[in-house]
Amino acid sequence: MRRPRPPRNRPPAPALNPGATDRGDxxxxxxxxxxxxxxxxxxxxxxxxxxxxxxxxxxxxxxxxxxxxxxxxxxxxxxxxxxxxxxxxxxxxxxxxxxxxxxxxxxxxxxxxxxxxxxxxxxxxxxxxxxxxxxxxxxxxxxxxxxxxxxxxxxxxxxxxxxxxxxxxxxxxxxxxxxxxxxxxxxxxxxxxxxxxxxxxxxxxxxxxxxxPPAPEKGEGGALRGLRDLLRNRAVLVFALCCGLFTLSNAAMLPLAGTQVTRNAGDEANLIIAACIIAPQLIMAAIAPGMGRLAESSGRRIVLLIGFAALPARGLLLMLVEGPAWLILVQALDGISAAGLGVMLPLLAADLTRGTNRFNLCTGLFGLAVGIGGTLSTTIAGLAAEWFGPGTAFAMLAGIGLLSVLTVWAAMPETREAAAR
The missing domain is CATH 1.20.1250.20 (MFS general substrate transporter like domains)
Structure with missing residues (x-):
């Protein structure tokens, strides 16, 4: 007895989201x-x-x-x-x-x-x-x-x-x-x-x-209740701390290096600073989609560790290098850090608010931590440079960057599996 043939024109499997396609991009x-x-x-x-x-x-x-x-x-x-x-x-x-x-x-x-x-x-x-x-x-x-x-x-x-x-x-x-x-x-x-x-x-x-847009859970309450729930979430608090430490280390590095360049390079300082801004953007443009794919395939923590690990390395190298060319190359490491945080901050907010309508509230909470760290960074680094010299200030920023890496490694949970569940 012959088996019946399957229908020739099968409907395509439904996509995970009607706005997405299944091609490489x-x-x-x-x-x-x-x-x-x-x-x-x-x-x-x-x-x-x-x-x-x-x-x-x-x-x-x-x-x-x-x-x-x-x-x-x-x-x-x-x-x-x-x-x-x-x-x-x-x-x-x-x-x-x-x-x-x-x-x-x-x-x-x-x-x-x-x-x-x-x-x-x-x-x-x-x-x-x-x-x-x-x-x-x-x-x-x-x-x-x-x-x-x-x-x-x-x-x-x-x-x-x-x-x-x-x-x-x-x-x-x-x-x-x-x-x-x-x-x-x-x-x-x-x-x-x-x-x-x-x-x-x-x-x-x-x-x-x-x-x-993702459908929220019923009865999740307003913004105040949402903020209270987020502040009770250990992973949210840990990553907010990571964000604060990140910008506390990162924000003052280029301004501090720019001060040294201005004193040593004279009229060429503007060109060097411009190159120090453009170089990380090129690195970020090249690697950001790959870091997003890595976060989906291998997990969030590995991408965080890669991005955060560039901070202490950059701080130590800025303490050692003097020539403009070396400064530009070292500053290019900021593209790795920027890609890591830029991709992971909203992605982790999405993981940690799955099933709710608090995605942007969580993103704002992380943004607040970023702003606090950035505001304190330039003040603390400026005081350290004035009292102890720029080398000590760069070493201090590198130490804070290392602390951010250790915080990710020791305390930040993997949220990809939790989001999948």
């Missing part, structure tokens, strides 16, 4: 995936405009160093203080694309406000507006990524986000620097506001039908 879902790629690229363009260019522009407007420092401190404080509230706001907003669009428009408005009225109150208002909008934009893009590809493929998608953001930062640094040099200092911020237009176009290319 799984995290890209046609038009929506490409839109997310370009959103990260242009978002990074826009954010680069609010870096060192503000100090240059305000100096040309006859602002004193104290006034510039106060304005930048206001922006830094708002960015740090609003991490958790902004994360809760994005969680509560069902339309993440709208939240990202509103943040981009707010950043454009802050750039226009800064350049059109370079007076004390408008500049302070611009810094406050930009700080809060940035806290909304980052979690919104992470939430869109999660809804597009699902948790199972989030690692590689985050790596791709990091690649396009790194390329965007490098391109924007050159473009905005050229505009500020050959056109005017004000052109940097007009161009920054204009770059929000292609960012909004990229956001519009992400189709709502491709987004499938």
């Amino acid at each position: 799984r995290q890209v879902a046609g038009r929506s995936g490409q839109g997310l790629d370009w959103l990260n690229f242009f978002m990074s363009n826009v954010q680069t405009g609010f870096g060192p260019f503000i100090a240059v522009f305000l100096t040309a407007q006859a602002w004193t160093e104290l006034e510039i420092g106060l304005a930048l401190s206001v922006g830094a404080f708002v960015s740090m203080a609003m991490q958790v509230p902004a994360g809760a706001l994005v969680d509560a907003t069902p339309n993440k694309r709208f939240a990202a669009a509103a943040a981009l428009l707010a950043i454009a408005a802050s750039a226009i406000l800064l350049v059109a009225w370079p007076e004390t109150l408008p500049v302070m208002g611009s810094e406050v507006l930009h700080g809060f909008a940035s806290c909304v934009l980052g979690p919104s893009i992470a939430a869109i990524s999660l809804a597009l590809v699902g948790r199972e493929r989030l690692g590689e998608r985050l790596g791709r986000n990091a690649r396009f953001a790194a390329i965007g930062s490098g391109v924007a640094a050159g473009l905005l620097g050229a505009a500020g040099t050959w056109i005017s200092g004000a052109s940097v911020f007009w161009l920054t506001a204009a770059l929000c237009i292609p960012a909004l176009m990229a956001l519009a290319a992400i189709r709502p039908a491709d987004l499938r």
Whole structure:
């Protein structure tokens, strides 16, 4: 008796997420995936405009160093203080694309406000507006990524986000620097506001039908209850400590090295510092997707250890090297660290909030730890360099970096298996 033949046209197996594909580049879902790629690229363009260019522009407007420092401190404080509230706001907003669009428009408005009225109150208002909008934009893009590809493929998608953001930062640094040099200092911020237009176009290319946000558990409560539950989670607290130690070690390394370069290299210092910024971006763009794939295949802890281990190595090498070429090569190690933390921070937040609507709240909590570490880093390193010399300061930063590695190795649990369960 002959067995019946199976049907010729079998329906394809359902994908883990309707916005993802099963090809090698799984995290890209046609038009929506490409839109997310370009959103990260242009978002990074826009954010680069609010870096060192503000100090240059305000100096040309006859602002004193104290006034510039106060304005930048206001922006830094708002960015740090609003991490958790902004994360809760994005969680509560069902339309993440709208939240990202509103943040981009707010950043454009802050750039226009800064350049059109370079007076004390408008500049302070611009810094406050930009700080809060940035806290909304980052979690919104992470939430869109999660809804597009699902948790199972989030690692590689985050790596791709990091690649396009790194390329965007490098391109924007050159473009905005050229505009500020050959056109005017004000052109940097007009161009920054204009770059929000292609960012909004990229956001519009992400189709709502491709987004499938994870369904939260019933009765999980509001933001306050969610924050309380997160603070009771040992893994959340351990990784927040790791984030704080990471930026406590990392944030002051380049500024401290830049001080030494300025004293030794003279007029070439700006070129050397620019190379020290671009080199890590190139490394990050090259390795970030691979680190995302490694996190999915081999676990989160191995990627964390790789990224964090570059910190003490970089601190010790900066203590020893003197030549500009060596400094640039050593600073390139920052690309490994940036890729590790940039990919793993939202990925671990997704692991630790699986089944809930607290992904962005958790991301904001980690962002707060990052901000606290970065704020303390430059102050502590500056005091150590002034009292004991730059070599001691680099050794101290390397020691903090080693402590962050030991914390990951000894206390951070593997969350990939837990997420899978």
